[in-house]
Amino acid sequence: MPLLGILASAEPVAAQPIQTRETALLQDAGEYARAYGVSPTEAFRRLQVQHDSVAATDAISSRYRDRLAGISVQHRPDYRFIVYLTGSEPVPETRIKAGGTTAPVIFRTGAKASRDRVVWALTNHQAAIRTAARSYPSMGVDPRTGELVVIAGSAPVAAAGGAAALDAALEKLTSVPVQVRVLDRVDRNLALRGGGRLDGIDPASGKRFRCTSGFMVSDGQRAGITTAAHCLDDLTYLDPQRRPTPLSFIGQWGWGYHDLQIHGGPAPDRPLFYADTARTIERPVEAQRSKPGTRAGDFVCHRGESTGYSCAEVELLDFAPAGELCGGFCLPTWVAVAGPTCKQGDSGGPVFSGTTAFGIVKGATFRPDGSCAFYFYMSLDYLPAPWSLLIEKTRSPPTLANQARSRATRDFFR
Known part of the structure; x- marks a missing residue:
């Protein structure tokens, strides 16, 4: 049928x-x-802000594209957006109107590389990173820290001289900040x-x-x-x-x-x-x-x-x-x-x-x-x-x- x-x-x-x-x-x-240990009313308010703030954070991303290392959401001790920028020129705190309320936007400076540069390094150095890490690590970008994150098992990290040594080697290879995380894991579909x-x-x-x-x-x-x-x-x-x-x-x-x-x-x-x-x-x-x-x-x-x-x-x-x-x-x-x-x-x-x-x-x-x-x-x-x-x-x-x-x-x- x-x-x-x-x-x-x-x-x-x-x-x-x-x-x-x-x-x-x-x-x-x-x-x-x-x-997060907040009231249901506060939780609902925060999720409304999350949904209604995308256009505003997209505008911030566009405005600071050349300096942007990442935008992230902070949940504790309060709900706010963190914008991490390269350079030392300060940007004053602002507020986003969303969900019938407002949420603070805090700008941090001093990032070592823009997000575009970190993504480029990740995309173009994957094979070399695998060779240096002596394994098949997972990799990604952490907008909170502006770093290229490499997640590898304890045995290959030890074989590479330890997390600090591997971190230094990968930073030299990619020319961007790297954070090596040690996690014994199995990745699968x-x-x-x-x-x-x-x-x-x-x-x-x-x-x-x-x-x-x-x-x-x-x-x-x-x-x-x-x-x-x-x-x-x-x-x-x-x-x-x-x-x-x-x-x-x-x-x-x-x-x-x-x-x-x-x-x-x-x-x-x-x-x-x-x-x-x-x-x-x-x-x-x-x-x-x-x-x-x-x-x-x-x-x-x-x-x-x-x-x-x-x-x-x-x-x-x-x-x-x-x-x-x-x-x-x-x-x-x-x-x-x-x-x-x-x-x-x-x-x-x-x-x-x-x-x-x-x-x-x-x-x-x-x-x-x-x-x-x-x-x-x-x-x-x-x-x-x-x-x-x-x-x-x-x-x-x-x-x-x-x-x-x-x-x-x-x-x-x-």
């Missing part, structure tokens, strides 16, 4: 709650309040396990694997759902009642800066995704956050089929995962987010804050005990043309009758 027929014949189920931007932020604010369960059987091994669906996309003619390229091509979507719907494979992009697979289906009435562990709450996608507009310290959430819903801070930008996880070595285009929540099966899942979509989960770095050090995602900036994210359009609230009619089709896309 065609996919549309399968969906149309699905048994009706009760409509699930669909969040507004405000209720979505309230849910995330609960996680923020627990993480989050293998098979927007926010819904995808199952498949590997024809080579006969084993069943799992991934997570991401966001709805369109090429102008077809609708599709994203997941990670390293998931199986032949996948079945399982709704919250575990009813299966076979998916139709459209395409795969998995080299360098991509880890994306798209499966097709009928056009949805709304671009919704699950935003809770139990898959009982749906959110619309109302905006897309660009990679240049993402700041270290931004508080983002993800939903994975193995770990459910969780939130944490953006740690590193322009991140290159260790090893050959991108059909070879990865380019420094990924974004790393702090653990401790990631697991096999989360691959392809949505990364978001409120009703704003950030990216889809690719992989993670695990400590020797199996705990999650951090995960990394592909920005939606890298959706291949002509595919683009489906965004919620302004519309009247749906009637209960319309919700019931459309539920079977919508459910395919979680």
